Amino acid sequence: MTTHRLSRRTLLRATAVGAGAAVLSSCARGPGGAVDLAYWNFFGGSDGELMVKLVNDFRAEAPGVRVTGTTLDWGPPYYTKLAMACAGGRAPDLATLHASRLATFGRDLLDEWDLAELAARGVSIEEFPQPVLDRVLVDGRLRALPLDTHPLVLYYNTDICERAGLLAPDGTLAPITSAEQMLDAGRRAAEVTGSIGISLGIGESSHVWMVFWSLFRQLGGEMRLPDGGPAEVDRDAAVQAMTFLREMCDGTICSPTLDGQSAPAAFASEQAGFLFVGPWEVTSAREAEIPFSMTQFPALFGDTPFVRADSHSFVLPAQASVDPAARAAAYDMAVSMLRNSLVWATGGGHIPALSAVAASPEYRAEQPISNYREAAQVVEFDPETYFSGSGSTLMSRAGQSLQGVATRALTPEQGADDLIGWLDEQITFGSPL
Amino acid sequence: MTAGTVAAPGRVAPGTAARGGRSLVGGRGGIWFVLPFLLVYAAFVLWPLVYGLSLSFFDTSLVRSESQFVGLANYARLFSDPEVWRTLGVTVLFTIGSTIPLVAVALVMALLVQTGVRGQWFWRFAYFAPFLLPVATVALIWQWLFSGDYGLLNGVLSGLGLPAVGWLTEPDIGLWSVVILTVWWTVGFNFLLYLAALQAIPAQLYEAAEIDGAGGWRRLFSITLPLLNRTTGLVVVLQVLASLKLFDQAYILYQANGGPGGSATPILQYVYETGFVDYRLGYASAISYMFFVLIILIALVQARLSRRSEL
Numbered sequence: 198m199t200t201h202r203l204s205r206r207t208l209l210r211a212t213a214v215g216a217g218a219a220v221l222s223s224c225a226r227g228p229g230g231a232v233d234l235a236y237w238n239f240f241g242g243s244d245g246e247l248m249v250k251l252v253n254d255f256r257a258e259a260p261g262v263r264v265t266g267t268t269l270d271w272g273p274p275y276y277t278k279l280a281m282a283c284a285g286g287r288a289p290d291l292a293t294l295h296a297s298r299l300a301t302f303g304r305d306l307l308d309e310w311d312l313a314e315l316a317a318r319g320v321s322i323e324e325f326p327q328p329v330l331d332r333v334l335v336d337g338r339l340r341a342l343p344l345d346t347h348p349l350v351l352y353y354n355t356d357i358c359e360r361a362g363l364l365a366p367d368g369t370l371a372p373i374t375s376a377e378q379m380l381d382a383g384r385r386a387a388e389v390t391g392s393i394g395i396s397l398g399i400g401e402s403s404h405v406w407m408v409f410w411s412l413f414r415q416l417g418g419e420m421r422l423p424d425g426g427p428a429e430v431d432r433d434a435a436v437q438a439m440t441f442l443r444e445m446c447d448g449t450i451c452s453p454t455l456d457g458q459s460a461p462a463a464f465a466s467e468q469a470g471f472l473f474v475g476p477w478e479v480t481s482a483r484e485a486e487i488p489f490s491m492t493q494f495p496a497l498f499g500d501t502p503f504v505r506a507d508s509h510s511f512v513l514p515a516q517a518s519v520d521p522a523a524r525a526a527a528y529d530m531a532v533s534m535l536r537n538s539l540v541w542a543t544g545g546g547h548i549p550a551l552s553a554v555a556a557s558p559e560y561r562a563e564q565p566i567s568n569y570r571e572a573a574q575v576v577e578f579d580p581e582t583y584f585s586g587s588g589s590t591l592m593s594r595a596g597q598s599l600q601g602v603a604t605r606a607l608t609p610e611q612g613a614d615d616l617i618g619w620l621d622e623q624i625t626f627g628s629p630l
Numbered sequence: 631m632t633a634g635t636v637a638a639p640g641r642v643a644p645g646t647a648a649r650g651g652r653s654l655v656g657g658r659g660g661i662w663f664v665l666p667f668l669l670v671y672a673a674f675v676l677w678p679l680v681y682g683l684s685l686s687f688f689d690t691s692l693v694r695s696e697s698q699f700v701g702l703a704n705y706a707r708l709f710s711d712p713e714v715w716r717t718l719g720v721t722v723l724f725t726i727g728s729t730i731p732l733v734a735v736a737l738v739m740a741l742l743v744q745t746g747v748r749g750q751w752f753w754r755f756a757y758f759a760p761f762l763l764p765v766a767t768v769a770l771i772w773q774w775l776f777s778g779d780y781g782l783l784n785g786v787l788s789g790l791g792l793p794a795v796g797w798l799t800e801p802d803i804g805l806w807s808v809v810i811l812t813v814w815w816t817v818g819f820n821f822l823l824y825l826a827a828l829q830a831i832p833a834q835l836y837e838a839a840e841i842d843g844a845g846g847w848r849r850l851f852s853i854t855l856p857l858l859n860r861t862t863g864l865v866v867v868l869q870v871l872a873s874l875k876l877f878d879q880a881y882i883l884y885q886a887n888g889g890p891g892g893s894a895t896p897i898l899q900y901v902y903e904t905g906f907v908d909y910r911l912g913y914a915s916a917i918s919y920m921f922f923v924l925i926i927l928i929a930l931v932q933a934r935l936s937r938r939s940e941l
Contacts, residue, residue: 273886273907277692280909284693306693400778400799402887454778454796457885463779583908590907593887601891606801622713629691629909 286517386470401457402596
């Protein structure tokens, strides 16, 4: 153990405690006994507007709490800042986190949610979908309170699909039950559009990873990344999933030159009959006023439509000194946002995590976003390791291998070995946590 | 004209200068004038340099309070880390690939403007204007220009009956897209240096050469280019150092993805990701120090070469 590091940490802690004490004595009980609550999130665009609404709803419910909302750029910058704030003891009272990033925060950077405190506010963990609950419970402790589940979903243009003869008599997409059928549907849609059939942002690692991980899990693929290595990855399943991507990106079914912006744009401008992406693009499709619908991503391999998903959730970052009033307000605010998540679901396409909202007639009546609500029961989170999850190095590095395969720079075998080799390197290095 | 009556800038009337100069140079008051700068420099440059060097001998993590002294283990590791060498290769390739056009294009642009085309102010402004744009703006503009299916570049290509190019998605092309963006963005600076140097060449030389019967090309190769040698040396040194620092435009252009198949991940991005995304500050410091030493070596070699060429 070194002294230079400790002394700096000690100094930081001391400063934090000092500042914390000053804050507590002066502002935490501000004028009129108001409680200050700092809340960090990473929502921009339409999700950002909905989040502001949720925060404002809570402000109206709890006039005694002064919420300072901070929106940071999503992705690595957000998680780096939050982790540093936690490590330095000066974290916000409440923060948003992707459930897939829990491993990044280890055991020390987040406090657990007290089930009794939640129960006192009328929330029980039985109300969350089991696969999501499995992810947010770490060693039996609730580390994150899920707000939603956002799986990979299948968007389809009803007009193009009708002309391609892909609709069932009731006007919804006829069931697709195999990889071959999906490729065939893509070919037929491409004939109608004269451009491509399926739109997928190959250049955007989060998009292409979503598809890969869903297919890999549908194929029964396992990926275990124990600290210290070696990586245990089902190579055959990885090769097979990559082979599908390669076949799909033949320039007709799907173009290998699409990226995160142009893929939704291709669907919105009716250049493609299908779009593979998360539910949040419902906003751009609605704004484009095209005839479209959404459905659960089908099982292209095997019988169960496992689908890659993540969950926006709330966490209690570790602080050098916890103000009980602010902590209580954080519980109030998180529960309030959960209860009001209907607007979050209908506006952003996310599946509400709280069963009371997910089962509500208002949500169920909402088209097309309630079509894929059952996906919450078959969600597959990213592998559990500190460098995995939304906006992680695993996602961007895997994106490189997958893009290489889709653009035919790598064969599926080379792509799988490239990814597995990198995973091996990472875990044999040991965790920095 | 009043040129005869007004002292040229920088020329100081005799008598006053000597006395004033001596008191400033020899006196002890000078230190107080530079002290504010020195403090900032020490706090934000010198101290981080030393602190970073010490970090490179520890397994420091961004999110853990303890750290162990690991000696040279971080340095030993980086030599066997394929990602270090791959990203270093990307940086070196970019440096070579961008320095050549950035020097050549700047020279050609300066020569064109200097030949006396009409509306000189417009050409000067047009060539220099992109340099004024912030990097984020430049990257966003080029994201749309390069866009595979809707971009202007591919639109032009298809108009000419040529096949579309995966500017941002082809592993073989990804880095060259960054080169194109960088040339468009920063060539104006080198252009300015060349233009200044061209304007400093006395007109008499050209007049004398013309009287001796030298044509345009002859004057270019026998007068202009030899007299621009020192400027070219300066431009090349500055450009190599600037290109080695490749990070921001590639990072924003590819939204932190590292480009198609990782083909546009410069070593500085690897340092950033290692230190700030994967929390390994100690190891990231070791990589950046290795790179630092490499840059110093390159600078020394360049200085040696340019000195030799001047002899």
